[in-house]
Amino acid sequence: MHIVVCVKQVPDSQSVKFDQNTNVMLREGVASILNPFDAYAVEEALRLKEKLGGSITAISMGPAQAESALREAIAMGVDKGILVNDPALAGSDAWVTGYVLALAIRKLGDAGLVICGKQGADGETAQVGPGIAAHLNVPQITYVRKIDEIDDKHLVAQRLLEEGHEFIDSSLPCVLTVVKEINEPRIASLKGKMAAKKAQIVKWTVLDIGADPAKVGLGGSTTKVLKIFAPPARQGGQIFTGEPEQVIGRLVEQLKDVVTAAAK
Amino acid sequence: MSGSIDLYKDVWVFAEQNNGKILSVTFELLGEGRKLADSLGVNLCAVLLGSGIQDKAQDLAARGAQKIYIVDKPELAVFNDESYTAVLVDLVNKHKPGILLCGATTVGRSMSARAAALLNTGLIADCVGLVIDPATKNLLQTRPTLAGSLMSTSVTPGHRPQMATVRRKVMKEALLDTGRNSEILLQEVAAEVLKSRTKRLKLEVEAETTVNIVDADIIVSGGRGMQNAEGFAILRDLAGVLGAGVGASRAAVDSSWIAYSHQVGQTGKTVCPKIYFACGISGQIQHLAGISASDIIIAINKDPDAPIFKIATYGVVGDLFKLIPILTQEFRKLLKK
Numbered sequence A: 001m002h003i004v005v006c007v008k009q010v011p012d013s014q015s016v017k018f019d020q021n022t023n024v025m026l027r028e029g030v031a032s033i034l035n036p037f038d039a040y041a042v043e044e045a046l047r048l049k050e051k052l053g054g055s056i057t058a059i060s061m062g063p064a065q066a067e068s069a070l071r072e073a074i075a076m077g078v079d080k081g082i083l084v085n086d087p088a089l090a091g092s093d094a095w096v097t098g099y100v101l102a103l104a105i106r107k108l109g110d111a112g113l114v115i116c117g118k119q120g121a122d123g124e125t126a127q128v129g130p131g132i133a134a135h136l137n138v139p140q141i142t143y144v145r146k147i148d149e150i151d152d153k154h155l156v157a158q159r160l161l162e163e164g165h166e167f168i169d170s171s172l173p174c175v176l177t178v179v180k181e182i183n184e185p186r187i188a189s190l191k192g193k194m195a196a197k198k199a200q201i202v203k204w205t206v207l208d209i210g211a212d213p214a215k216v217g218l219g220g221s222t223t224k225v226l227k228i229f230a231p232p233a234r235q236g237g238q239i240f241t242g243e244p245e246q247v248i249g250r251l252v253e254q255l256k257d258v259v260t261a262a263a264k
Numbered sequence B: 001m002s003g004s005i006d007l008y009k010d011v012w013v014f015a016e017q018n019n020g021k022i023l024s025v026t027f028e029l030l031g032e033g034r035k036l037a038d039s040l041g042v043n044l045c046a047v048l049l050g051s052g053i054q055d056k057a058q059d060l061a062a063r064g065a066q067k068i069y070i071v072d073k074p075e076l077a078v079f080n081d082e083s084y085t086a087v088l089v090d091l092v093n094k095h096k097p098g099i100l101l102c103g104a105t106t107v108g109r110s111m112s113a114r115a116a117a118l119l120n121t122g123l124i125a126d127c128v129g130l131v132i133d134p135a136t137k138n139l140l141q142t143r144p145t146l147a148g149s150l151m152s153t154s155v156t157p158g159h160r161p162q163m164a165t166v167r168r169k170v171m172k173e174a175l176l177d178t179g180r181n182s183e184i185l186l187q188e189v190a191a192e193v194l195k196s197r198t199k200r201l202k203l204e205v206e207a208e209t210t211v212n213i214v215d216a217d218i219i220v221s222g223g224r225g226m227q228n229a230e231g232f233a234i235l236r237d238l239a240g241v242l243g244a245g246v247g248a249s250r251a252a253v254d255s256s257w258i259a260y261s262h263q264v265g266q267t268g269k270t271v272c273p274k275i276y277f278a279c280g281i282s283g284q285i286q287h288l289a290g291i292s293a294s295d296i297i298i299a300i301n302k303d304p305d306a307p308i309f310k311i312a313t314y315g316v317v318g319d320l321f322k323l324i325p326i327l328t329q330e331f332r333k334l335l336k337k
């Protein structure tokens, strides 16, 4: 089976720092990494390939430096990386991303399964996976925690729900978005890293995938960001120190009314 | 979308139901939707999909829905991404709402993302603030991003409907008034709209989640400081006394002390309880992303410099294994349990 994983490069939230007084994000020195949620998608594709054979293509839409996310995927064992890269794509929103990735997948022609992370660690929209499925007119299963069965024509996957999980049968091709629980992503081997360094990343433009220029980039985006601001900072409150019985007594005194109201 | 954006008027709320029970987030959306509809001078409507659910319309009417669009079909008995989305898209194309709100639940987020792609319109996910811009009449949608470290306000200026998923428990529920009247509009859809290539085989309800943390008013969470799976026993005792849900940091989940469905934070669940107890949790940004909307945060940690104390409403410095049993005992007395 030909499996496609969609990956994205994001700022490493571990290295994001904030100005203590203004709460503004300090962008300098912020490293970029493979979206952590996408690492689960890559790992799941690798496990399926080990079982079913076939090949894996990783696709990303983004600026030239997003190549490094594709190389990270190749280092883990993905066969091929495609970067959809075009100045016309700058400022694209989630709608456009779903549209563009769907067209790139269609150009590949033979994808049996598409796997995405549940969301980007930066934008956190969780819209791209379902967007790809909609544009390709294939079924989707979001928030997948386990794939129980798979063959050429169908799969059974478990979707995480608020109250538990449901088992869903889907025909293939389909799009899955996966959660952290599904696997433990492997660390790239030295050999993998070497292969990734040498790998030729295929580059496609808007024209190559046959996208409507009016539907991409800032102009094609359906949404516009008006402003970005720091959230109202939560203030630290009262800290109790001392003997256990004493501090708990003081805490319970403060919480008496709210706890009585909220307890069930 | 089809036709000029001026044709798109009313405010719609997707009435999410599970097993015939309307979720409380729906009432929150009707509360918020009422304000938006009033400031635009349009109707507030609800869309209810399911099987044998027509009697639930009265619950929506009592919360102020003026028109209720219902599709009642056996194929819609449980949520299905394809058929639910196709039915919703069909209704939107027929009736042209200006705004469409869904809960930011698994169902709401999956369906609305697929629907927005098919409707060629914008969707802003996980909103915590909605207001009409007096100048343009566009919906201003505010949401957290980058693990809650930033907020952004967006619009969908040239496409309709303006779609949003809204975080649970952020908006106030519409007040209940059974004296309200509303128009029930039973809708028919073409047979192919109800078709789907996926099928639910079964549902497994999580045994341990006696109280679902997403809905809980009180959550008792443990982190690496709980030391091992057995450590969580004292949290379960406390949770039992309070009728609370049990949450966990990623460190605790990754150590397999508790199931992933309990994880709170950026890679887990976003929660919004009245009271959140963080026990043996240091308070890294990815954990805080999931709890910052809680009313009261109580931190119990032996390290006085733990970052969690910077945002906690109340903090107790000390050994949680000594403190929590005393706390449980005190609450048991208070609540006479």
Ligand SMILES: Cc1cc2nc3c(=O)[nH]c(=O)nc-3n(C[C@H](O)[C@H](O)[C@H](O)COP(=O)(O)OP(=O)(O)OC[C@H]3O[C@@H](n4cnc5c(N)ncnc54)[C@H](O)[C@@H]3O)c2cc1C
Pocket: A013, A014, A036, A121, B222, B223, B224, B225, B226, B248, B249, B250, B251, B252, B263, B264, B265, B266, B267, B268, B269, B279, B280, B281, B282, B283, B284, B285, B286, B287, B290, B300, B301, B302, B303, B306, B318, B319, B320, B321
């Ligand atoms: C992309 C990404 C996503 C992530 N998503 C999440 C997420 O969704 N949720 C999440 O929680 N984390 C997430 N993390 C991990 C996060 O960065 C932290 O590593 C994690 O939250 C730490 O968990 P902790 O606070 O339990 O452990 P620690 O940071 O190790 O803190 C343990 C605390 O327990 C205290 N303690 C120890 N013993 C005792 C005792 N006897 N009594 C009292 N206090 C004690 C210590 O003082 C310490 O403060 C994510 C990280 C990344 C990179």
